[in-house]
Structures are given as structure tokens and as C-alpha cells.
Amino acid sequence: MMLVPLLPLLSLGAVLAEAGPSRLPDSTAAARLALIKHNREGLLGSRLCDDDGVANLDNLQTAVSVASSKYRAGAKRVYSRTGHKLPGFSLDAFETWSKAALPPVRALLGAVGLKEKRQQATLTNYLDGSYWGGQIAIGTPPQYFDVDFDTGSSDTWVPGEGTSGYTTFNTSASSTARNASRNFAEVYGDGSLVVGPVFQDSISVAGVTAKEAWFSPINTMGASFEGSPVDGIVGLGFESLSNMGGTPFFQTLVEQGVVPNSVFSFALGEGDEGELYLGGSDSSKYTGELVSTPVVHEGYWMVQGSAGVGGYTTSKDANMIIDTGTTLVVAPPNEAAKFFAQVRGAKAFQNGYYSYPCNISFVAELEFAGVKYTIPEKYLNLGLTAKGSNLCVAGIVGQDVGIDAWVVGDVFLRSVYSVFDAGRKTVGFATLA
Ligand SMILES: *[C@@H]1O[C@H](CO)[C@@H](O)[C@H](O)[C@H]1NC(C)=O
Ligand SMILES: *[C@@H]1O[C@H](CO)[C@@H](O)[C@H](O)[C@H]1NC(C)=O
Ligand SMILES: *[C@@H]1O[C@H](CO)[C@@H](O)[C@H](O)[C@H]1NC(C)=O
Numbered sequence: 001m002m003l004v005p006l007l008p009l010l011s012l013g014a015v016l017a018e019a020g021p022s023r024l025p026d027s028t029a030a031a032r033l034a035l036i037k038h039n040r041e042g043l044l045g046s047r048l049c050d051d052d053g054v055a056n057l058d059n060l061q062t063a064v065s066v067a068s069s070k071y072r073a074g075a076k077r078v079y080s081r082t083g084h085k086l087p088g089f090s091l092d093a094f095e096t097w098s099k100a101a102l103p104p105v106r107a108l109l110g111a112v113g114l115k116e117k118r119q120q121a122t123l124t125n126y127l128d129g130s131y132w133g134g135q136i137a138i139g140t141p142p143q144y145f146d147v148d149f150d151t152g153s154s155d156t157w158v159p160g161e162g163t164s165g166y167t168t169f170n171t172s173a174s175s176t177a178r179n180a181s182r183n184f185a186e187v188y189g190d191g192s193l194v195v196g197p198v199f200q201d202s203i204s205v206a207g208v209t210a211k212e213a214w215f216s217p218i219n220t221m222g223a224s225f226e227g228s229p230v231d232g233i234v235g236l237g238f239e240s241l242s243n244m245g246g247t248p249f250f251q252t253l254v255e256q257g258v259v260p261n262s263v264f265s266f267a268l269g270e271g272d273e274g275e276l277y278l279g280g281s282d283s284s285k286y287t288g289e290l291v292s293t294p295v296v297h298e299g300y301w302m303v304q305g306s307a308g309v310g311g312y313t314t315s316k317d318a319n320m321i322i323d324t325g326t327t328l329v330v331a332p333p334n335e336a337a338k339f340f341a342q343v344r345g346a347k348a349f350q351n352g353y354y355s356y357p358c359n360i361s362f363v364a365e366l367e368f369a370g371v372k373y374t375i376p377e378k379y380l381n382l383g384l385t386a387k388g389s390n391l392c393v394a395g396i397v398g399q400d401v402g403i404d405a406w407v408v409g410d411v412f413l414r415s416v417y418s419v420f421d422a423g424r425k426t427v428g429f430a431t432l433a
Helices: 057-082 091-101 105-115 249-255 333-340
Strands: 031-038 131-138 143-150 156-159 178-187 193-205 208-218 232-235 263-267 273-278 286-294 302-309 312-322 329-331 354-357 364-368 371-375 381-384 391-394 396-398 406-408 417-421 426-432
Touching: 057 091, 057 396, 131 273, 143 156, 156 193, 178 208, 208 249, 286 302, 286 417, 302 333, 302 406, 312 333, 312 364, 329 333, 333 354, 333 396, 354 396
Parallel strands: 143 232, 156 208, 312 406, 329 396
Antiparallel strands: 031 131, 031 273, 131 143, 131 193, 156 232, 178 193, 193 208, 263 273, 263 417, 286 426, 302 312, 302 364, 329 406, 354 391, 364 371, 381 391, 417 426
């Protein structure tokens, strides 16, 4: 099952805030939030690989479909909100694809009517395999949720009334909740639908609070969602990617001057514990120089970078979307082919994936702002192609996502410290401490 935004069902009024320079009161403090890595079953580890070390082929297929849906839908949203076409995005191609991929909207709504209120309200496969969950508090007094922080989307939502079985947000129990009297709706990759009222309330993360922050306590889910360890999502992308029609959470913190600057940073790393730092970068988590590269198209955190194998560049100055909400590194199919042509014994496997002999070593590199970063084999290797095989499946995969860009997810991001500056509009990387 996939659960990923395909298209906004309702045309929401665009509420575009002017992004002024951030003026900062002295009392601001950065916030440090511990993140825990989960897989879908709520266990630690990667569910892209089974217990016997074999890559989970169903989940691999889901992962590429999810990425494809997520980026096509996002590019459409950026286009509807700003008129800007992300590189390679074609509205005609989107319409053709979405007609083929989705049943008519009326049929979807009918299905929702039947299933409404009977579904458990967690989010499964919104992301494609790994979740870095952390706690947020919404309302007065606070109600707590474990959410995933996703730089590849821009809306915040948690389960609300009408969803059962999990933590739900009770709007009447919060004295600061304000009903915006409009709806938020998203259709997901498997045809399921999520709908909820748009609300504003206080949202706190690790002691910093955004007042009147936009979110949706969702009340309708059109498919079954079982086993997710996170309750909801906090999107950390730009406002132009938002489907809700309000300033995203982090930009709200910045506008209200509660964080010292417009920077947030991730340390994901090898273990199952990471850190999200709001309001700067945590110098105890990285060493050496932090090197930044400009965002080239706003909406996603899209920068330019190069890819290569063992010092040989296979893709130069490609668009690369930095996405904590995606597990894999997804390359345009021809770029993936050029990359794996440099890996001895590598060949196309299935669904855009490549296999390579497990006993060879090769150095996979991404380069940003002139600095090369190596992706360690432990993150790149998704497991064996089959039991007893001596071929492994690589975490760099070729897939058309509807725009001319790579998607750089956790396979890479675990190996670096990453810094997102929403004011200067840059992404920086440094070596993890
Ligand atoms: C929601 O909060 C209100 C006010 O505190 C309370 O009366 C109601 O029982 C709560 N609803 C649920 C489902 O807990
Ligand atoms: C929010 O407002 C709308 C329209 O004013 C109303 O229909 C809806 O029931 C309200 N939602 C909640 C959760 O109070
Ligand atoms: C890797 O394994 C293959 C097949 O078992 C073998 O032919 C090859 O020599 C091995 N290569 C290395 C570098 O060990």
C-alpha cells in the first residue's frame, strides 16, 4: 500500500505570507529534539530488508512508486500555487499520468464514505520505509503526538476526531484551537484519501512553540492504515509546496521569532537515534567545515549536485532534492544507468533497481558545492536479491518521478550532517561527529 499525496482535491485559497528578513528577540533559543528511527512494524531497523538478509521486493517496489507519486503531486502543487514549473515537469504529462494512476475522484469519495470512521488512524507508508519520529505537542493543555519530520512535504497533520484506535487530537479540549472553516484533503498513491478540517493552534517541539500554527486533525482516511509507529507528519518544505493554504510550521516559528534563525538541521546517522535541531546547527554533531549550496528551485529543497563512482563523475550538476522523508536515492533512469555502468558486475534488477556483486567494493559519491561525500556500503546495500544469492540490491534506484531531479533520501542523509537554511535558501552538509 502506498500513501502519498497525488493531487489536492480541493482548491484551497492560497495564503502566501511575505517572507521578510527574520528579526530576532534576544530571548530566543534553539531546540534539540531526539528522533527515533522506526520501521513500519514499529521495530527498529530497515524494513526494506528481511530477517534473512534478502531485500524485501514488495517494499522496494512500493518505495519507488511512493517517490514517483510524491514528486509528481508536489510539482503539480508548486505549479498551481506559484505558476513555476519545476524542471522537467509537464502539466500534460501529469494529467495523463494521474488519469491512468487514479480512479475518478467521485469513486474515491464513495469509498471514503463507506470506510469513514472505521479505520485506524495512523500513517503507514506515507514515507517509504524509514521514519525518524519525534514528539510534538499541540494545543492548550498540550496533546502529544509522535510525528515524522519530512523535508519533502510542507503540511502538518495528526489524527483527529473520527479516527479511532490511536492518539487523536481533541479540538474541544484545547482552549487555543481555532477552526479555519475549510478542509484539507489529499489523495494518496493507492487511491486512498485523507481529509480533515484546517485548524490553527499552538504547536511545540522540544520547548519552542509556534502560536496559531496551521495543521489538520484529519477525520477521514479512505483505506486501512495499520502498524504505523508515527501518528502524523510535520512537513519542513517551503510554503509553495503546501496543500493546506497556510505558513508551514517551521516558517511560523521563524516569523514569530521563537527560534534564533531560520535554520534547522538533522543528524540521522548510523544508530537508531537522530536529532532534529531547530534554530541553527548543533556543532557537537559535526566536524570540519559546513559547506552550503543554494536552493535552485523553491518548493522542495532542490539544489545542484553531481554523482559518481570511485572519483569518476557520472552525472554533473544535476538537480537534487534533499528529502528526509524518502529512504532511497532515486535518480532519473538514464542517470542511474550511467552510474551503474561504472560499477563492475552491476546490472538492472527490477523496478528500476540495480544489483551488484556483494563481494566487490565500490565508492558511491555525491558532490555538493565541490565537496565529495561517500555513501557507505552499509547504507547503500539493501540486501540480497534472493536467498543464497551473491548479488546485492543497491539503494540508488532509477525511476522517473515526473521532474528532472534526483531525490536524495536517507541512504545518503544518514552519512552526513545536513543543515537547511530557509532564510538564505541553502542546504549544507558536514561530516558527522
Ligand atoms: C474532548 O474534550 C472535551 C472537552 O474537554 C470532552 O468533553 C470530550 O469528552 C473529549 N472527547 C473525547 C473523545 O475524549
Ligand atoms: C469546523 O468548522 C466547520 C465549518 O464552520 C464545521 O463544519 C466543523 O464541524 C468544524 N470542525 C470542528 C472539528 O469543530
Ligand atoms: C566474488 O564472487 C564471485 C562469485 O562467487 C567470484 O567469482 C569472484 O572472484 C569474487 N570476487 C572477489 C573480488 O572476491
